[in-house]
Amino acid sequence: xxxxxxxxxxxxxxxxxxxxxxxxxxxxxxxxxxxxxxxxxxxxxxxxxxxxxxxxxxxxxxxxxxxxxxxxxxxxxxxxxxxxxxxxxxxxxxxxxxxxxxxxxxxxxxxxxxxxxxxxxxxxxxxxxxxxxxxxxxxxxxxxxxxxxxxxxxxxxxxxxxxxxxxxxxxxxxxxxxxxxxxxxxxxxxxxxxxxxxxxxxxxxxxxxxxxxxxxxxxxxxxxxxxxx
Numbered sequence: 001x002x003x004x005x006x007x008x009x010x011x012x013x014x015x016x017x018x019x020x021x022x023x024x025x026x027x028x029x030x031x032x033x034x035x036x037x038x039x040x041x042x043x044x045x046x047x048x049x050x051x052x053x054x055x056x057x058x059x060x061x062x063x064x065x066x067x068x069x070x071x072x073x074x075x076x077x078x079x080x081x082x083x084x085x086x087x088x089x090x091x092x093x094x095x096x097x098x099x100x101x102x103x104x105x106x107x108x109x110x111x112x113x114x115x116x117x118x119x120x121x122x123x124x125x126x127x128x129x130x131x132x133x134x135x136x137x138x139x140x141x142x143x144x145x146x147x148x149x150x151x152x153x154x155x156x157x158x159x160x161x162x163x164x165x166x167x168x169x170x171x172x173x174x175x176x177x178x179x180x181x182x183x184x185x186x187x188x189x190x191x192x193x194x195x196x197x198x199x200x201x202x203x204x205x206x207x208x209x210x211x212x213x214x215x216x217x218x219x220x221x222x223x224x225x226x227x228x229x
Contacts, residue, residue, distance in 0.1 A: 002033075002037045002061065002062055003033040003034060003037050003199065005061060005067065006029060006033045006036070006037070006057070006058045006061050006062070007030060007033055009057060009061060009067055009070070009071070010028045010029055010030045010057060010058070011030070012071075013026060013028060013057065013071070013074055013088075014026070014028055014030075016074070016075075021075060022074045022075060022076075022087075022088070023076060023087065024087045024088060024089075025054070025087070025088055025089060026074065026088045027054050027055040027056075027088060027089065028055070028057070028228075029055055029056075029057055029058035029059075029228075030228065030229045031163070031226065031227050031228045031229035032055075032058065032161060032163055032196065032226045032227070032228055033058055033199075034196055034197055034198060034199035034202055034226070035058075035131075035159070035161050035196045035202055035224050035226050036052075036058040036059045036061075036062040036131070037058075037062050037199055037202075038198075038199040038200065038201070038202030038203040038206065039129055039131075039159060039202055039203070039206040039224075040059065040062040040063055040129065041062075041203055042203060042206045042207040042210050043127070043129065043210070044126075045063060045064070045096050045097045045098075046097075047097075047124060047125055047126040048097060048126045048127050048128070048129070048210075049097045049098075049099060049112070049115050049119075049126060049127075049128045049129070050063055050097060050098050050099070050128075050129045050131070051099045051100060051102070051108045051111055051112035051115065051128060051129070051130050051131070052091075052098075052100060052101055052102070052108065052131040053101075053102060053105070053108055053131055053132050053133055053136065054088070054089035054101065054102060054103050054105075055133065055161075056088075056089065056090075056091045056100065056101040056102075057070060057074075057088070057091065059091075059098065059101075059131060060081070060091040060093070060098060060101070063093065063096045063097075063098040064096055065081060065091065065093050065096060065098065066081075069081040070091060072084070073086060073087065073088075073090075073091060074087065074088055081093055082101075086101065089101055089102070089103040090102070090103060099111060099112075099115065105133075105135060105136050105139060106132060106136035106139030106140075106141040106142055107141065108130065108131075108132065109130055109132055109136065109139070109141045109142050109145045109158070110141050110144070110145050112128050112129075112130030112145070112156055112158075113130075113145040113148055113149050113154060113156055115128045115156075116128045116149060116154030116155055116156035116219070117152060117154055119154070119155055120152065120153070120154055120155065120217060125214060126155065127155045127156070127157060127210050127213045127214060128154075128155065128156045128157065129157050129159060129206070130156055130157065130158050130159060131159050131161055132158075132159070132160060132161070133160070133161055133162070133163060133166065134160060134161070134162040134163065134164070134165075134166060134171040134175075134180065135166030135167065135171075136160075137160055137175070137180055137183065138174070138175065142158075143186075143187075145158075146158065146183075146184065146186075146187040146189055146219070146221070147187050149187075149189070149219040150187045150188055150189050150218075150219060153216075153217045153218050153219070154217070154219055155213035155214065155217050155218070155219070156213070156219045157206065157209050157210060157213060157219070157220050157221075157222065158184075158189075158219065158220070158221045158222070159206075159222050159224055160180055160221070160222070160223045160224065161196065161224055161226055162180060162196075162223055162224065162225050162226065163226050163227055163228035164225075164226075164227060164228075165228065179193065179223075180193075180223040181193040181221065181222070181223040183221065184220070184221035189218075189219050189220060189221050190209075190220050190221070191220070191221040191222070191223065192205070192221075192222060192223070193222075193223045193224075193225060194222055194223070194224045194225070195224075195225060196224035196225050196226030196227075197225075197226060197227065202224060205222060205224075206222070209222065
């Protein structure tokens with residue numbers, strides 16, 4: 001039901017963007033619904049956190065945000081979840097522990113790492129899901145964050161949504177390593193590849209690493225292969 005809600009929401013958003021009812025950028029999540037829904041379904045958002053990139057409508061809805069508030073934000077209305085000042089790339093809901101929606105490629109990865117530090121510092125039981133695309137994986141912020149997360153043993157699950165294209169460029173043309181899951185090894189962080197077109201496989205994979213993060217406080221890295229239509 002949630003995957004269908006996201007698909008219908010995005011179809012309408014795309015239609016309204018084409019009619020110039022939505023200003024700025026509008027990055028749709030069509031095709032990737034199983035990733036956000038499967039991953040976020042494992043969380044208890046009273047204590048866990050979600051930090052996402054600019055393709056964030058699906059994550060916002062999966063976190064339980066009101067579709068009306070999300071759509072109002074796209075339209076720049078004061079009734080939007082960021083009071084109409086953020087638009088497509090800056091969804092936010094502190095009550096539901098959804099910290100965006102971030103417009104800078106890879107800029108959300110240090111933010112999620114900081115939330116993980118807050119959890120560890122306060123000796124809380126939560127985990128952080130940090131979503132980013134394959135286009136962000138070569139940013140320095142990704143590598144710096146992974147290194148710090150391992151040194152400090154932070155309960156952050158780094159999720160690369162590999163939709164196979166950075167804007168219009170195939171990821172294999174810009175990455176020396178085609179199996180992105182291997183990148184966690186450089187920081188002694190376990191990595192694995194997951195089929196992002198199967199919501200149940202995503203759910204089970206994230207559930208497993210989230211349990212390990214709560215028990216051991218260690219970060220993990222998932223490359224979830226999906227496809228953006």
